[in-house]
Amino acid sequence: MRTFPIKNTIGLILISLSLIACNSSIKISGKLEGAENKETKVYLIEPGSLKEVAASFFGKVIDSAVVNSDGYFKFHNLPKNEGPVLLEIVLKQPGRSPKYLQTGDPAKANYMPVIWQSGVPLKITAKMDEFQKSFAIEQPSEINKALLDLRDINQKAYQTYLAGKQWQIEDGSQLLEKEHAILQYQKKLIKFADSTQYLIPAMVALRWVSPEKDYERVPEFLVNQCNKWKEQQPGHPWVEQLCKVSKPSNLPVLVGDVFPNLRLPMITKDTISLKDQLGDKVTIIDLWASWCAPCRKENRNVLVPMWDEYHDQGLQIIGYGLESDESAWRAAAERDGANRWIQASDLQGDDAPFLKRIRVRTIPANFILDDKGVVIAKNVHGKDLMDLVERYIKRKQPGKL
Template identity: 25%
Template structure:
């Protein structure tokens, strides 16, 4: 159910070349005191690291060591009496790098100014570049929300909104692409590339861009992880033979992808908890019913969680998903989802009778249109 001169960056980011990064964060948010607490969270060596600090007259401090400049979040927890919205949005991104980093705000940490270090400055620079696009996106959302349901369904209005949205996305990608080219030796260049690529990277476009990043960035922990993701993306690109897998159906019976060879198969990644997936299910049901007697079927792969077997089965029944379903109930660590480089849902892959991937991420009418094209 998804941030600027090259020579100073080269000189002042030794951590990416192998040195340890010793950071100190000094925060100040108004005059807040305990029981409000500050939390620092980041990933290192594949694990989530969390540190905490108390506030005294709004001040707090963190200090530690990481292998390389690392993206983190600093958040405030106001306690169990505060709303989930407040506790969930009081956060700001910070890059852990050598030296002292200041995080200051007169009231809310989500509006804090972050200063100190090259990566944090580059992050601020990128935020400035993207700010006009954020404003355009907010204006478009405000326009959408101001309309009634009937007005939103007007074909001319809807087409105009989609065209404006597409233009914003295009312009944002242009900003990101230029930023990537200007920051080949920076962790921010890699992060901009990841945003540019989105949830469904095109290997043929993104791999060459990744290769323009300096070796120290490519060999960083984040760089190695993204390179591995790109290889998984390559394995499930259009034209590739879909990787085989076996998972259990709701009754615990193993089901293999190979058993569907000889048919057109839509591998459909979804979950009972995923609102957009559930909203898309009627379109999949319609396509399935139209083509199930024409050598076509669907194989659902659920990203439901351990202990959610009954919710998974109920969603299958409620949404009339009469095709085969499998899952290992491992949430985002679902083995097939990882194998297919899936990090957002809904997502799908259409296979021909030989097991070759011929289309991806077909939504709504596009699924039926593609089936009409390939199934005569």
């Protein structure tokens, strides 16, 4: 039987204990300010797919920790992945599931995404009543700095464009104003995602753009992100998931696309080829309805004045009514003055074939086309639409740039 000297055995034990001590320091820990409730708990959630990022009730709970009376907590059950992993640290809300995330007002968000890299401890601090807003990491990595920057952008954009705003949307009168504000908010997150060098923060930004996963108004954003990351990180499962969602067959007609040359049934009972009706300089495809208050307002205050001023200079408007009642459609077009330009409808209401072909579900909506039928802009309304048409027509006039 072979034996080892006692000195060597003690040395091996000391080395083992040292390694255990080092491993035990590799964790996520933090201090929560204002944690007076003994039942306060924080959870660690790992999203398993792109759609689970920043989404309530999704992802896998991999650990939990009770917050001590002095506010401290520690997580120990962490992923063993070699590469960076996105985790969500969640402050559990009373009476709610551990996987409940407040995804409305960022100032009230009870979770924060972080990147965990195996072997690199994370030390964090946050306040109970402003968890995400106050969340800080001691000596964050560059990728975690990117997430904190995104958090700041999200907080500021929400406060600037959406916080405390009240719109009269019951009658639809301020629906376009609300949509405009949401778009301005989204643009700040989109700019971050387009410029960052880090995939995972970009995907968090993508999910914050629309927690409901509704990208109908910003489909170009999905396509750009797919193109960017399939080149930089091909094969990443989240990139593959993103590119599947951003297939053209899943999205409305994009800026830069040639608008489909469809045949439309007109209010006069004729049918037209859309391509044959393009304006000499610019065409507006306007999607509206007699029951849509902001559509009616746009007819009277924007489209009629533009038609009167620019139709002879090369402006065409083609209206498509999401209608089922022909008499209501005709009356609305006549009352608004929208019978000046082409009006078409399949009179099939929400089952309208035209909207299905161009993959649009929401009105008011519009597409602005050049003289070749290429989409140069979408969903531009009010003064912005008037300015765009004016600039484009003047730019296209002979002798003008």
